[in-house]
Amino acid sequence: MPLKSEKSFYITTPIFYPNANLHMGHAYTAVISDIFSRYHKLKGEQTYFLTGSDENTQKVVEASLKAGKNPKDFLNEIVLNFKNLFSKLNISYDQFIRTSDEIVHFPGAIKLWQALVSSGDIYKKKYEGLYCVGHESFMTEKDLVDGMCPDHKMTPEKIQEENYFFRLSRYNQILKEKIESDELKIVPNGRKNEIMSLLNDGLEDVSFSRSRKVSSVGIPVPGDSDQIMYVWCDALSNYISALGYGREDDSLFKKFWPANLHVVGKDILRFHTAIWPAMLLSAGIPLPQTILAHGLITSGGRKMSKTLGNVIDPIELLNEYGADAVRYYLARHISPFEDGDLTKEAFLDAYNASLANGIGNLASRILKMAVSYEAFPDFSQSEDNQLPEEYKRLMEEYQVNKAADFVWEKIQGLDLFIQKEEPFKVFKGNPEKARQDVSYLVSELWNIAFLLGPFLPETSEKIKSAIKDKKMIESLFIRK
Numbered sequence: 424m425p426l427k428s429e430k431s432f433y434i435t436t437p438i439f440y441p442n443a444n445l446h447m448g449h450a451y452t453a454v455i456s457d458i459f460s461r462y463h464k465l466k467g468e469q470t471y472f473l474t475g476s477d478e479n480t481q482k483v484v485e486a487s488l489k490a491g492k493n494p495k496d497f498l499n500e501i502v503l504n505f506k507n508l509f510s511k512l513n514i515s516y517d518q519f520i521r522t523s524d525e526i527v528h529f530p531g532a533i534k535l536w537q538a539l540v541s542s543g544d545i546y547k548k549k550y551e552g553l554y555c556v557g558h559e560s561f562m563t564e565k566d567l568v569d570g571m572c573p574d575h576k577m578t579p580e581k582i583q584e585e586n587y588f589f590r591l592s593r594y595n596q597i598l599k600e601k602i603e604s605d606e607l608k609i610v611p612n613g614r615k616n617e618i619m620s621l622l623n624d625g626l627e628d629v630s631f632s633r634s635r636k637v638s639s640v641g642i643p644v645p646g647d648s649d650q651i652m653y654v655w656c657d658a659l660s661n662y663i664s665a666l667g668y669g670r671e672d673d674s675l676f677k678k679f680w681p682a683n684l685h686v687v688g689k690d691i692l693r694f695h696t697a698i699w700p701a702m703l704l705s706a707g708i709p710l711p712q713t714i715l716a717h718g719l720i721t722s723g724g725r726k727m728s729k730t731l732g733n734v735i736d737p738i739e740l741l742n743e744y745g746a747d748a749v750r751y752y753l754a755r756h757i758s759p760f761e762d763g764d765l766t767k768e769a770f771l772d773a774y775n776a777s778l779a780n781g782i783g784n785l786a787s788r789i790l791k792m793a794v795s796y797e798a799f800p801d802f803s804q805s806e807d808n809q810l811p812e813e814y815k816r817l818m819e820e821y822q823v824n825k826a827a828d829f830v831w832e833k834i835q836g837l838d839l840f841i842q843k844e845e846p847f848k849v850f851k852g853n854p855e856k857a858r859q860d861v862s863y864l865v866s867e868l869w870n871i872a873f874l875l876g877p878f879l880p881e882t883s884e885k886i887k888s889a890i891k892d893k894k895m896i897e898s899l900f901i902r903k
């Protein structure tokens with residue numbers, strides 16, 4: 424397969440489980456993915472950004488029964504909520520894939536399965552395993568702590584079935600080489616080490632299908648309608664089925680695969696760095712370039728949970744403070760490489776310090792002076808600004824929070840400049856000098872607005888259009 428053009432960038436989020444509405448943790452995955460996607464667009468690359476929902480699961484069936492709805496209606500409702508949240512968050516995805524979509528998704532999953540069969544990597548076996556309902560996956564004794572799943576604090580059920588298996592063990596060595604050499608890059612390094620030690624322990628073959636008697640939803644295994652595909656082939660294949668793999672029109676697949684970046688939370692890293700690349704190797708499909716595993720978001724130091732009452736609903740914050748305020752907190756106050764914390768108090772502190780009283784004040788002060796002193800530089804040609812090397816480096820190392828710091832340092836720099844030069848005082852005695860200073864401030868503000876684009880798209884646009892239309896911005900951020 425020819426390598427795709429350097430100028431294209433394909434980025435994905437995981438597909439979200441629609442058994443409940445999304446919380447702030449999910450919003451984090453979507454926001455940082457959107458920041459990367461917008462950054463690559465800013466660089467002039469052709470970008471394709473995929474997100475979606477992971478629908479063929481028993482969890483969804485159970486949740487819909489609980490809600491007293493039929494699964495289809497339930498799914499449609501929740502997916503609408505996902506899309507509503509993403510639109511409020513300004514997530515600029517190109518496609519939202521739903522794995523229950525028989526036209527868009529099924530053909531790719533089926534073709535991938537068939538490719539694994541052709542490579543001799545699928546075999547049938549009687550299996551007795553420990554099944555964790557929370558993970559919707561089989562676990563090995565090694566994964567358990569005191570006989571329980573450490574994530575769900577539940578004792579897995581013993582289940583006996585005849586399933587198809589995928590020969591994952593066959594790819595152990597080659598995965599080790601590709602991950603060690605960064606041909607398949609795992610970020611951050613600590614997560615890479617974690618996967619390397621998993622590979623050093625050795626991978627076991629994995630169960631790849633379920634009996635239709637056990638699970639009522641899913642994609643039928645080609646040639647054996649008593650079995651349905653298990654989550655691996657069903658869900659992971661979304662990254663290529665969305666591009667047309669397995670369908671007549673696979674032009675997006677030809678243009679954008681391999682993915683440049685899969686963004687995932689650390690809880691699903693193993694699936695993406697062992698099973699997924701092994702499937703691709705088996706099918707002769709090029710591997711994705713990078714897998715970024717971000718940490719998890721807690722609230723007040725504890726996992727968000729309804730019982731603890733510390734769940735932060737993104738919609739509530741978005742309705743009150745807008746997309747940029749939420750994006751700002753997630754981007755700047757959480758490191759993608761570690762777990763991060765979010766409380767309403769911390770959110771409000773950050774909002775008041777850097778948005779309401781920071782960039783908002785600065786932009787309106789500068790533009791007020793520019794309007795009254797008629798001090799606007801010429802911006803007719805300025806769409807294609809050069810990105811500073813440091814900003815590019817940080818973004819390309821996925822250090823979203825540091826790249827945001829870089830922009831806010833520039834914002835502080837302008838504040839200091841105003842404090843020092845005091846153009847509003849200078850204007851009385853030396854209007855020419857004041858005009859020069861303010862014109863410089865406006866051009867710097869323009870550059871800042873440009874760099875802010877991936878983080879705060881709304882603010883960035885507002886500042887740019889105010890500068891272009893030579894008008895001032897009143898109360899840019901103060902919503903209340």
Ligand code: MSP
Nearest residue numbers: 437438439440448449452477658659687688719720
């Ligand atoms: N459906 C699977 C992914 C299959 S991808 C082929 C899944 N879905 S999920 O809805 O549970 O999670 C989706 C994403 O949200 C994952 O990246 C997960 O890590 C992330 N998060 C869920 N809770 C989170 C936090 N509390 N904090 C940060 N991210 C979290 O897994």
